[in-house]
Amino acid sequence: MSMRMKALLVHLLTATGAVLSMLAMLAAVEGQWSMMFLWLLVALIVDGVDGPLARRYDVKTNWPIHDGELMDLIVDYLTYVFIPAYALWAKGMLQGPLGALALGALIYGSVIYFADTRMKTKDKSFAGFPACWNMVVLVLFALNPGPNVVLAVIVLLTVAMFLNLKFIHPTRTPRWHPLNLSVSILWLVTAAQSAWVEFNEGGIVHYLLLGSSLYLCLAGIAQQILPQKSIDRIV
Structure with missing residues (x-):
């Protein structure tokens, strides 16, 4: 071919x-x-x-x-954005005027973010939260926190799209690449398992899903804070 x-x-x-x-x-x-x-x-x-x-x-x-x-x-x-946002509202996880405002900010802010030519950093990571709402909303569905927690998460991550924070790309960020890829695969497996059983799994699967999600959210910020040589000896 x-x-x-x-x-x-x-x-x-x-x-x-x-x-x-x-x-x-x-x-x-x-x-x-x-x-x-x-x-x-x-x-x-x-x-x-x-x-x-x-x-x-x-x-x-x-x-x-x-x-x-x-x-x-x-x-x-x-x-990443439109369908998960619809699910948030249709499921009732965002409600009332504040929920509608947060949903509008999510939709609007994500358009602006996707059009930003500075989205990628020099090391192929993301500058700001990369609007991966499909992943965020799946975790919210799995853990089913209260409406105030959902609202806080949506607002926090919407703001994070426009902050000088680094978020790793699971397959392209070179620093800690084996760990990043392994955690990404773990997230995918636990997310699929949670969805397959209609989010009734609970237990260890949800802990692994939450833990891998936190890693994917915070690893890039950790790379900004921690000196590369010293921490890379450990990782």
Whole structure:
């Protein structure tokens, strides 16, 4: 198979995210939250795979007709932001005027963030919280905290999109890469297990889901604070 054809197939793989987002949205409208998150997790896997493939087959050179980055951003906004935001409101996890205001800030702020050309740092991490609301909302569904906690988390992370805080990219940030990737896989497995059993698992699965989520949120900030050589001897 030629490199041009391989590059085209990568674009077509990215585009499947739009179909997955529709399947997730249809499930959400029916209140089938577990199925919605399972479709979103499949979309997350596709999003994690298509980037390395795009770089491997140099899609910008071998199939420049389509803009893979633009396609990726369109799909990401649907799967990372729009559908999870709908689920928050439809499930009643955000309510009242304050909840509506927080939801609007989430939606609006994420558009601004996705369009920011400074989104990526020099080490391929993210500058500010990368609007991964699909992951955040799944954890909220699994742990089912009170409405005040949900509101606080949404407000805090919405503000964090525009702060000078670093968030790791699970597959591209070079520092602590083996640990980052391992924790990301742990998060994916525990998230899938939680959704598969309709968030009734509890116990160790939820502790692992919460712990891996906290690591993914805080590892980049830790890298900003801790000297690289000393802490990397430990990690």
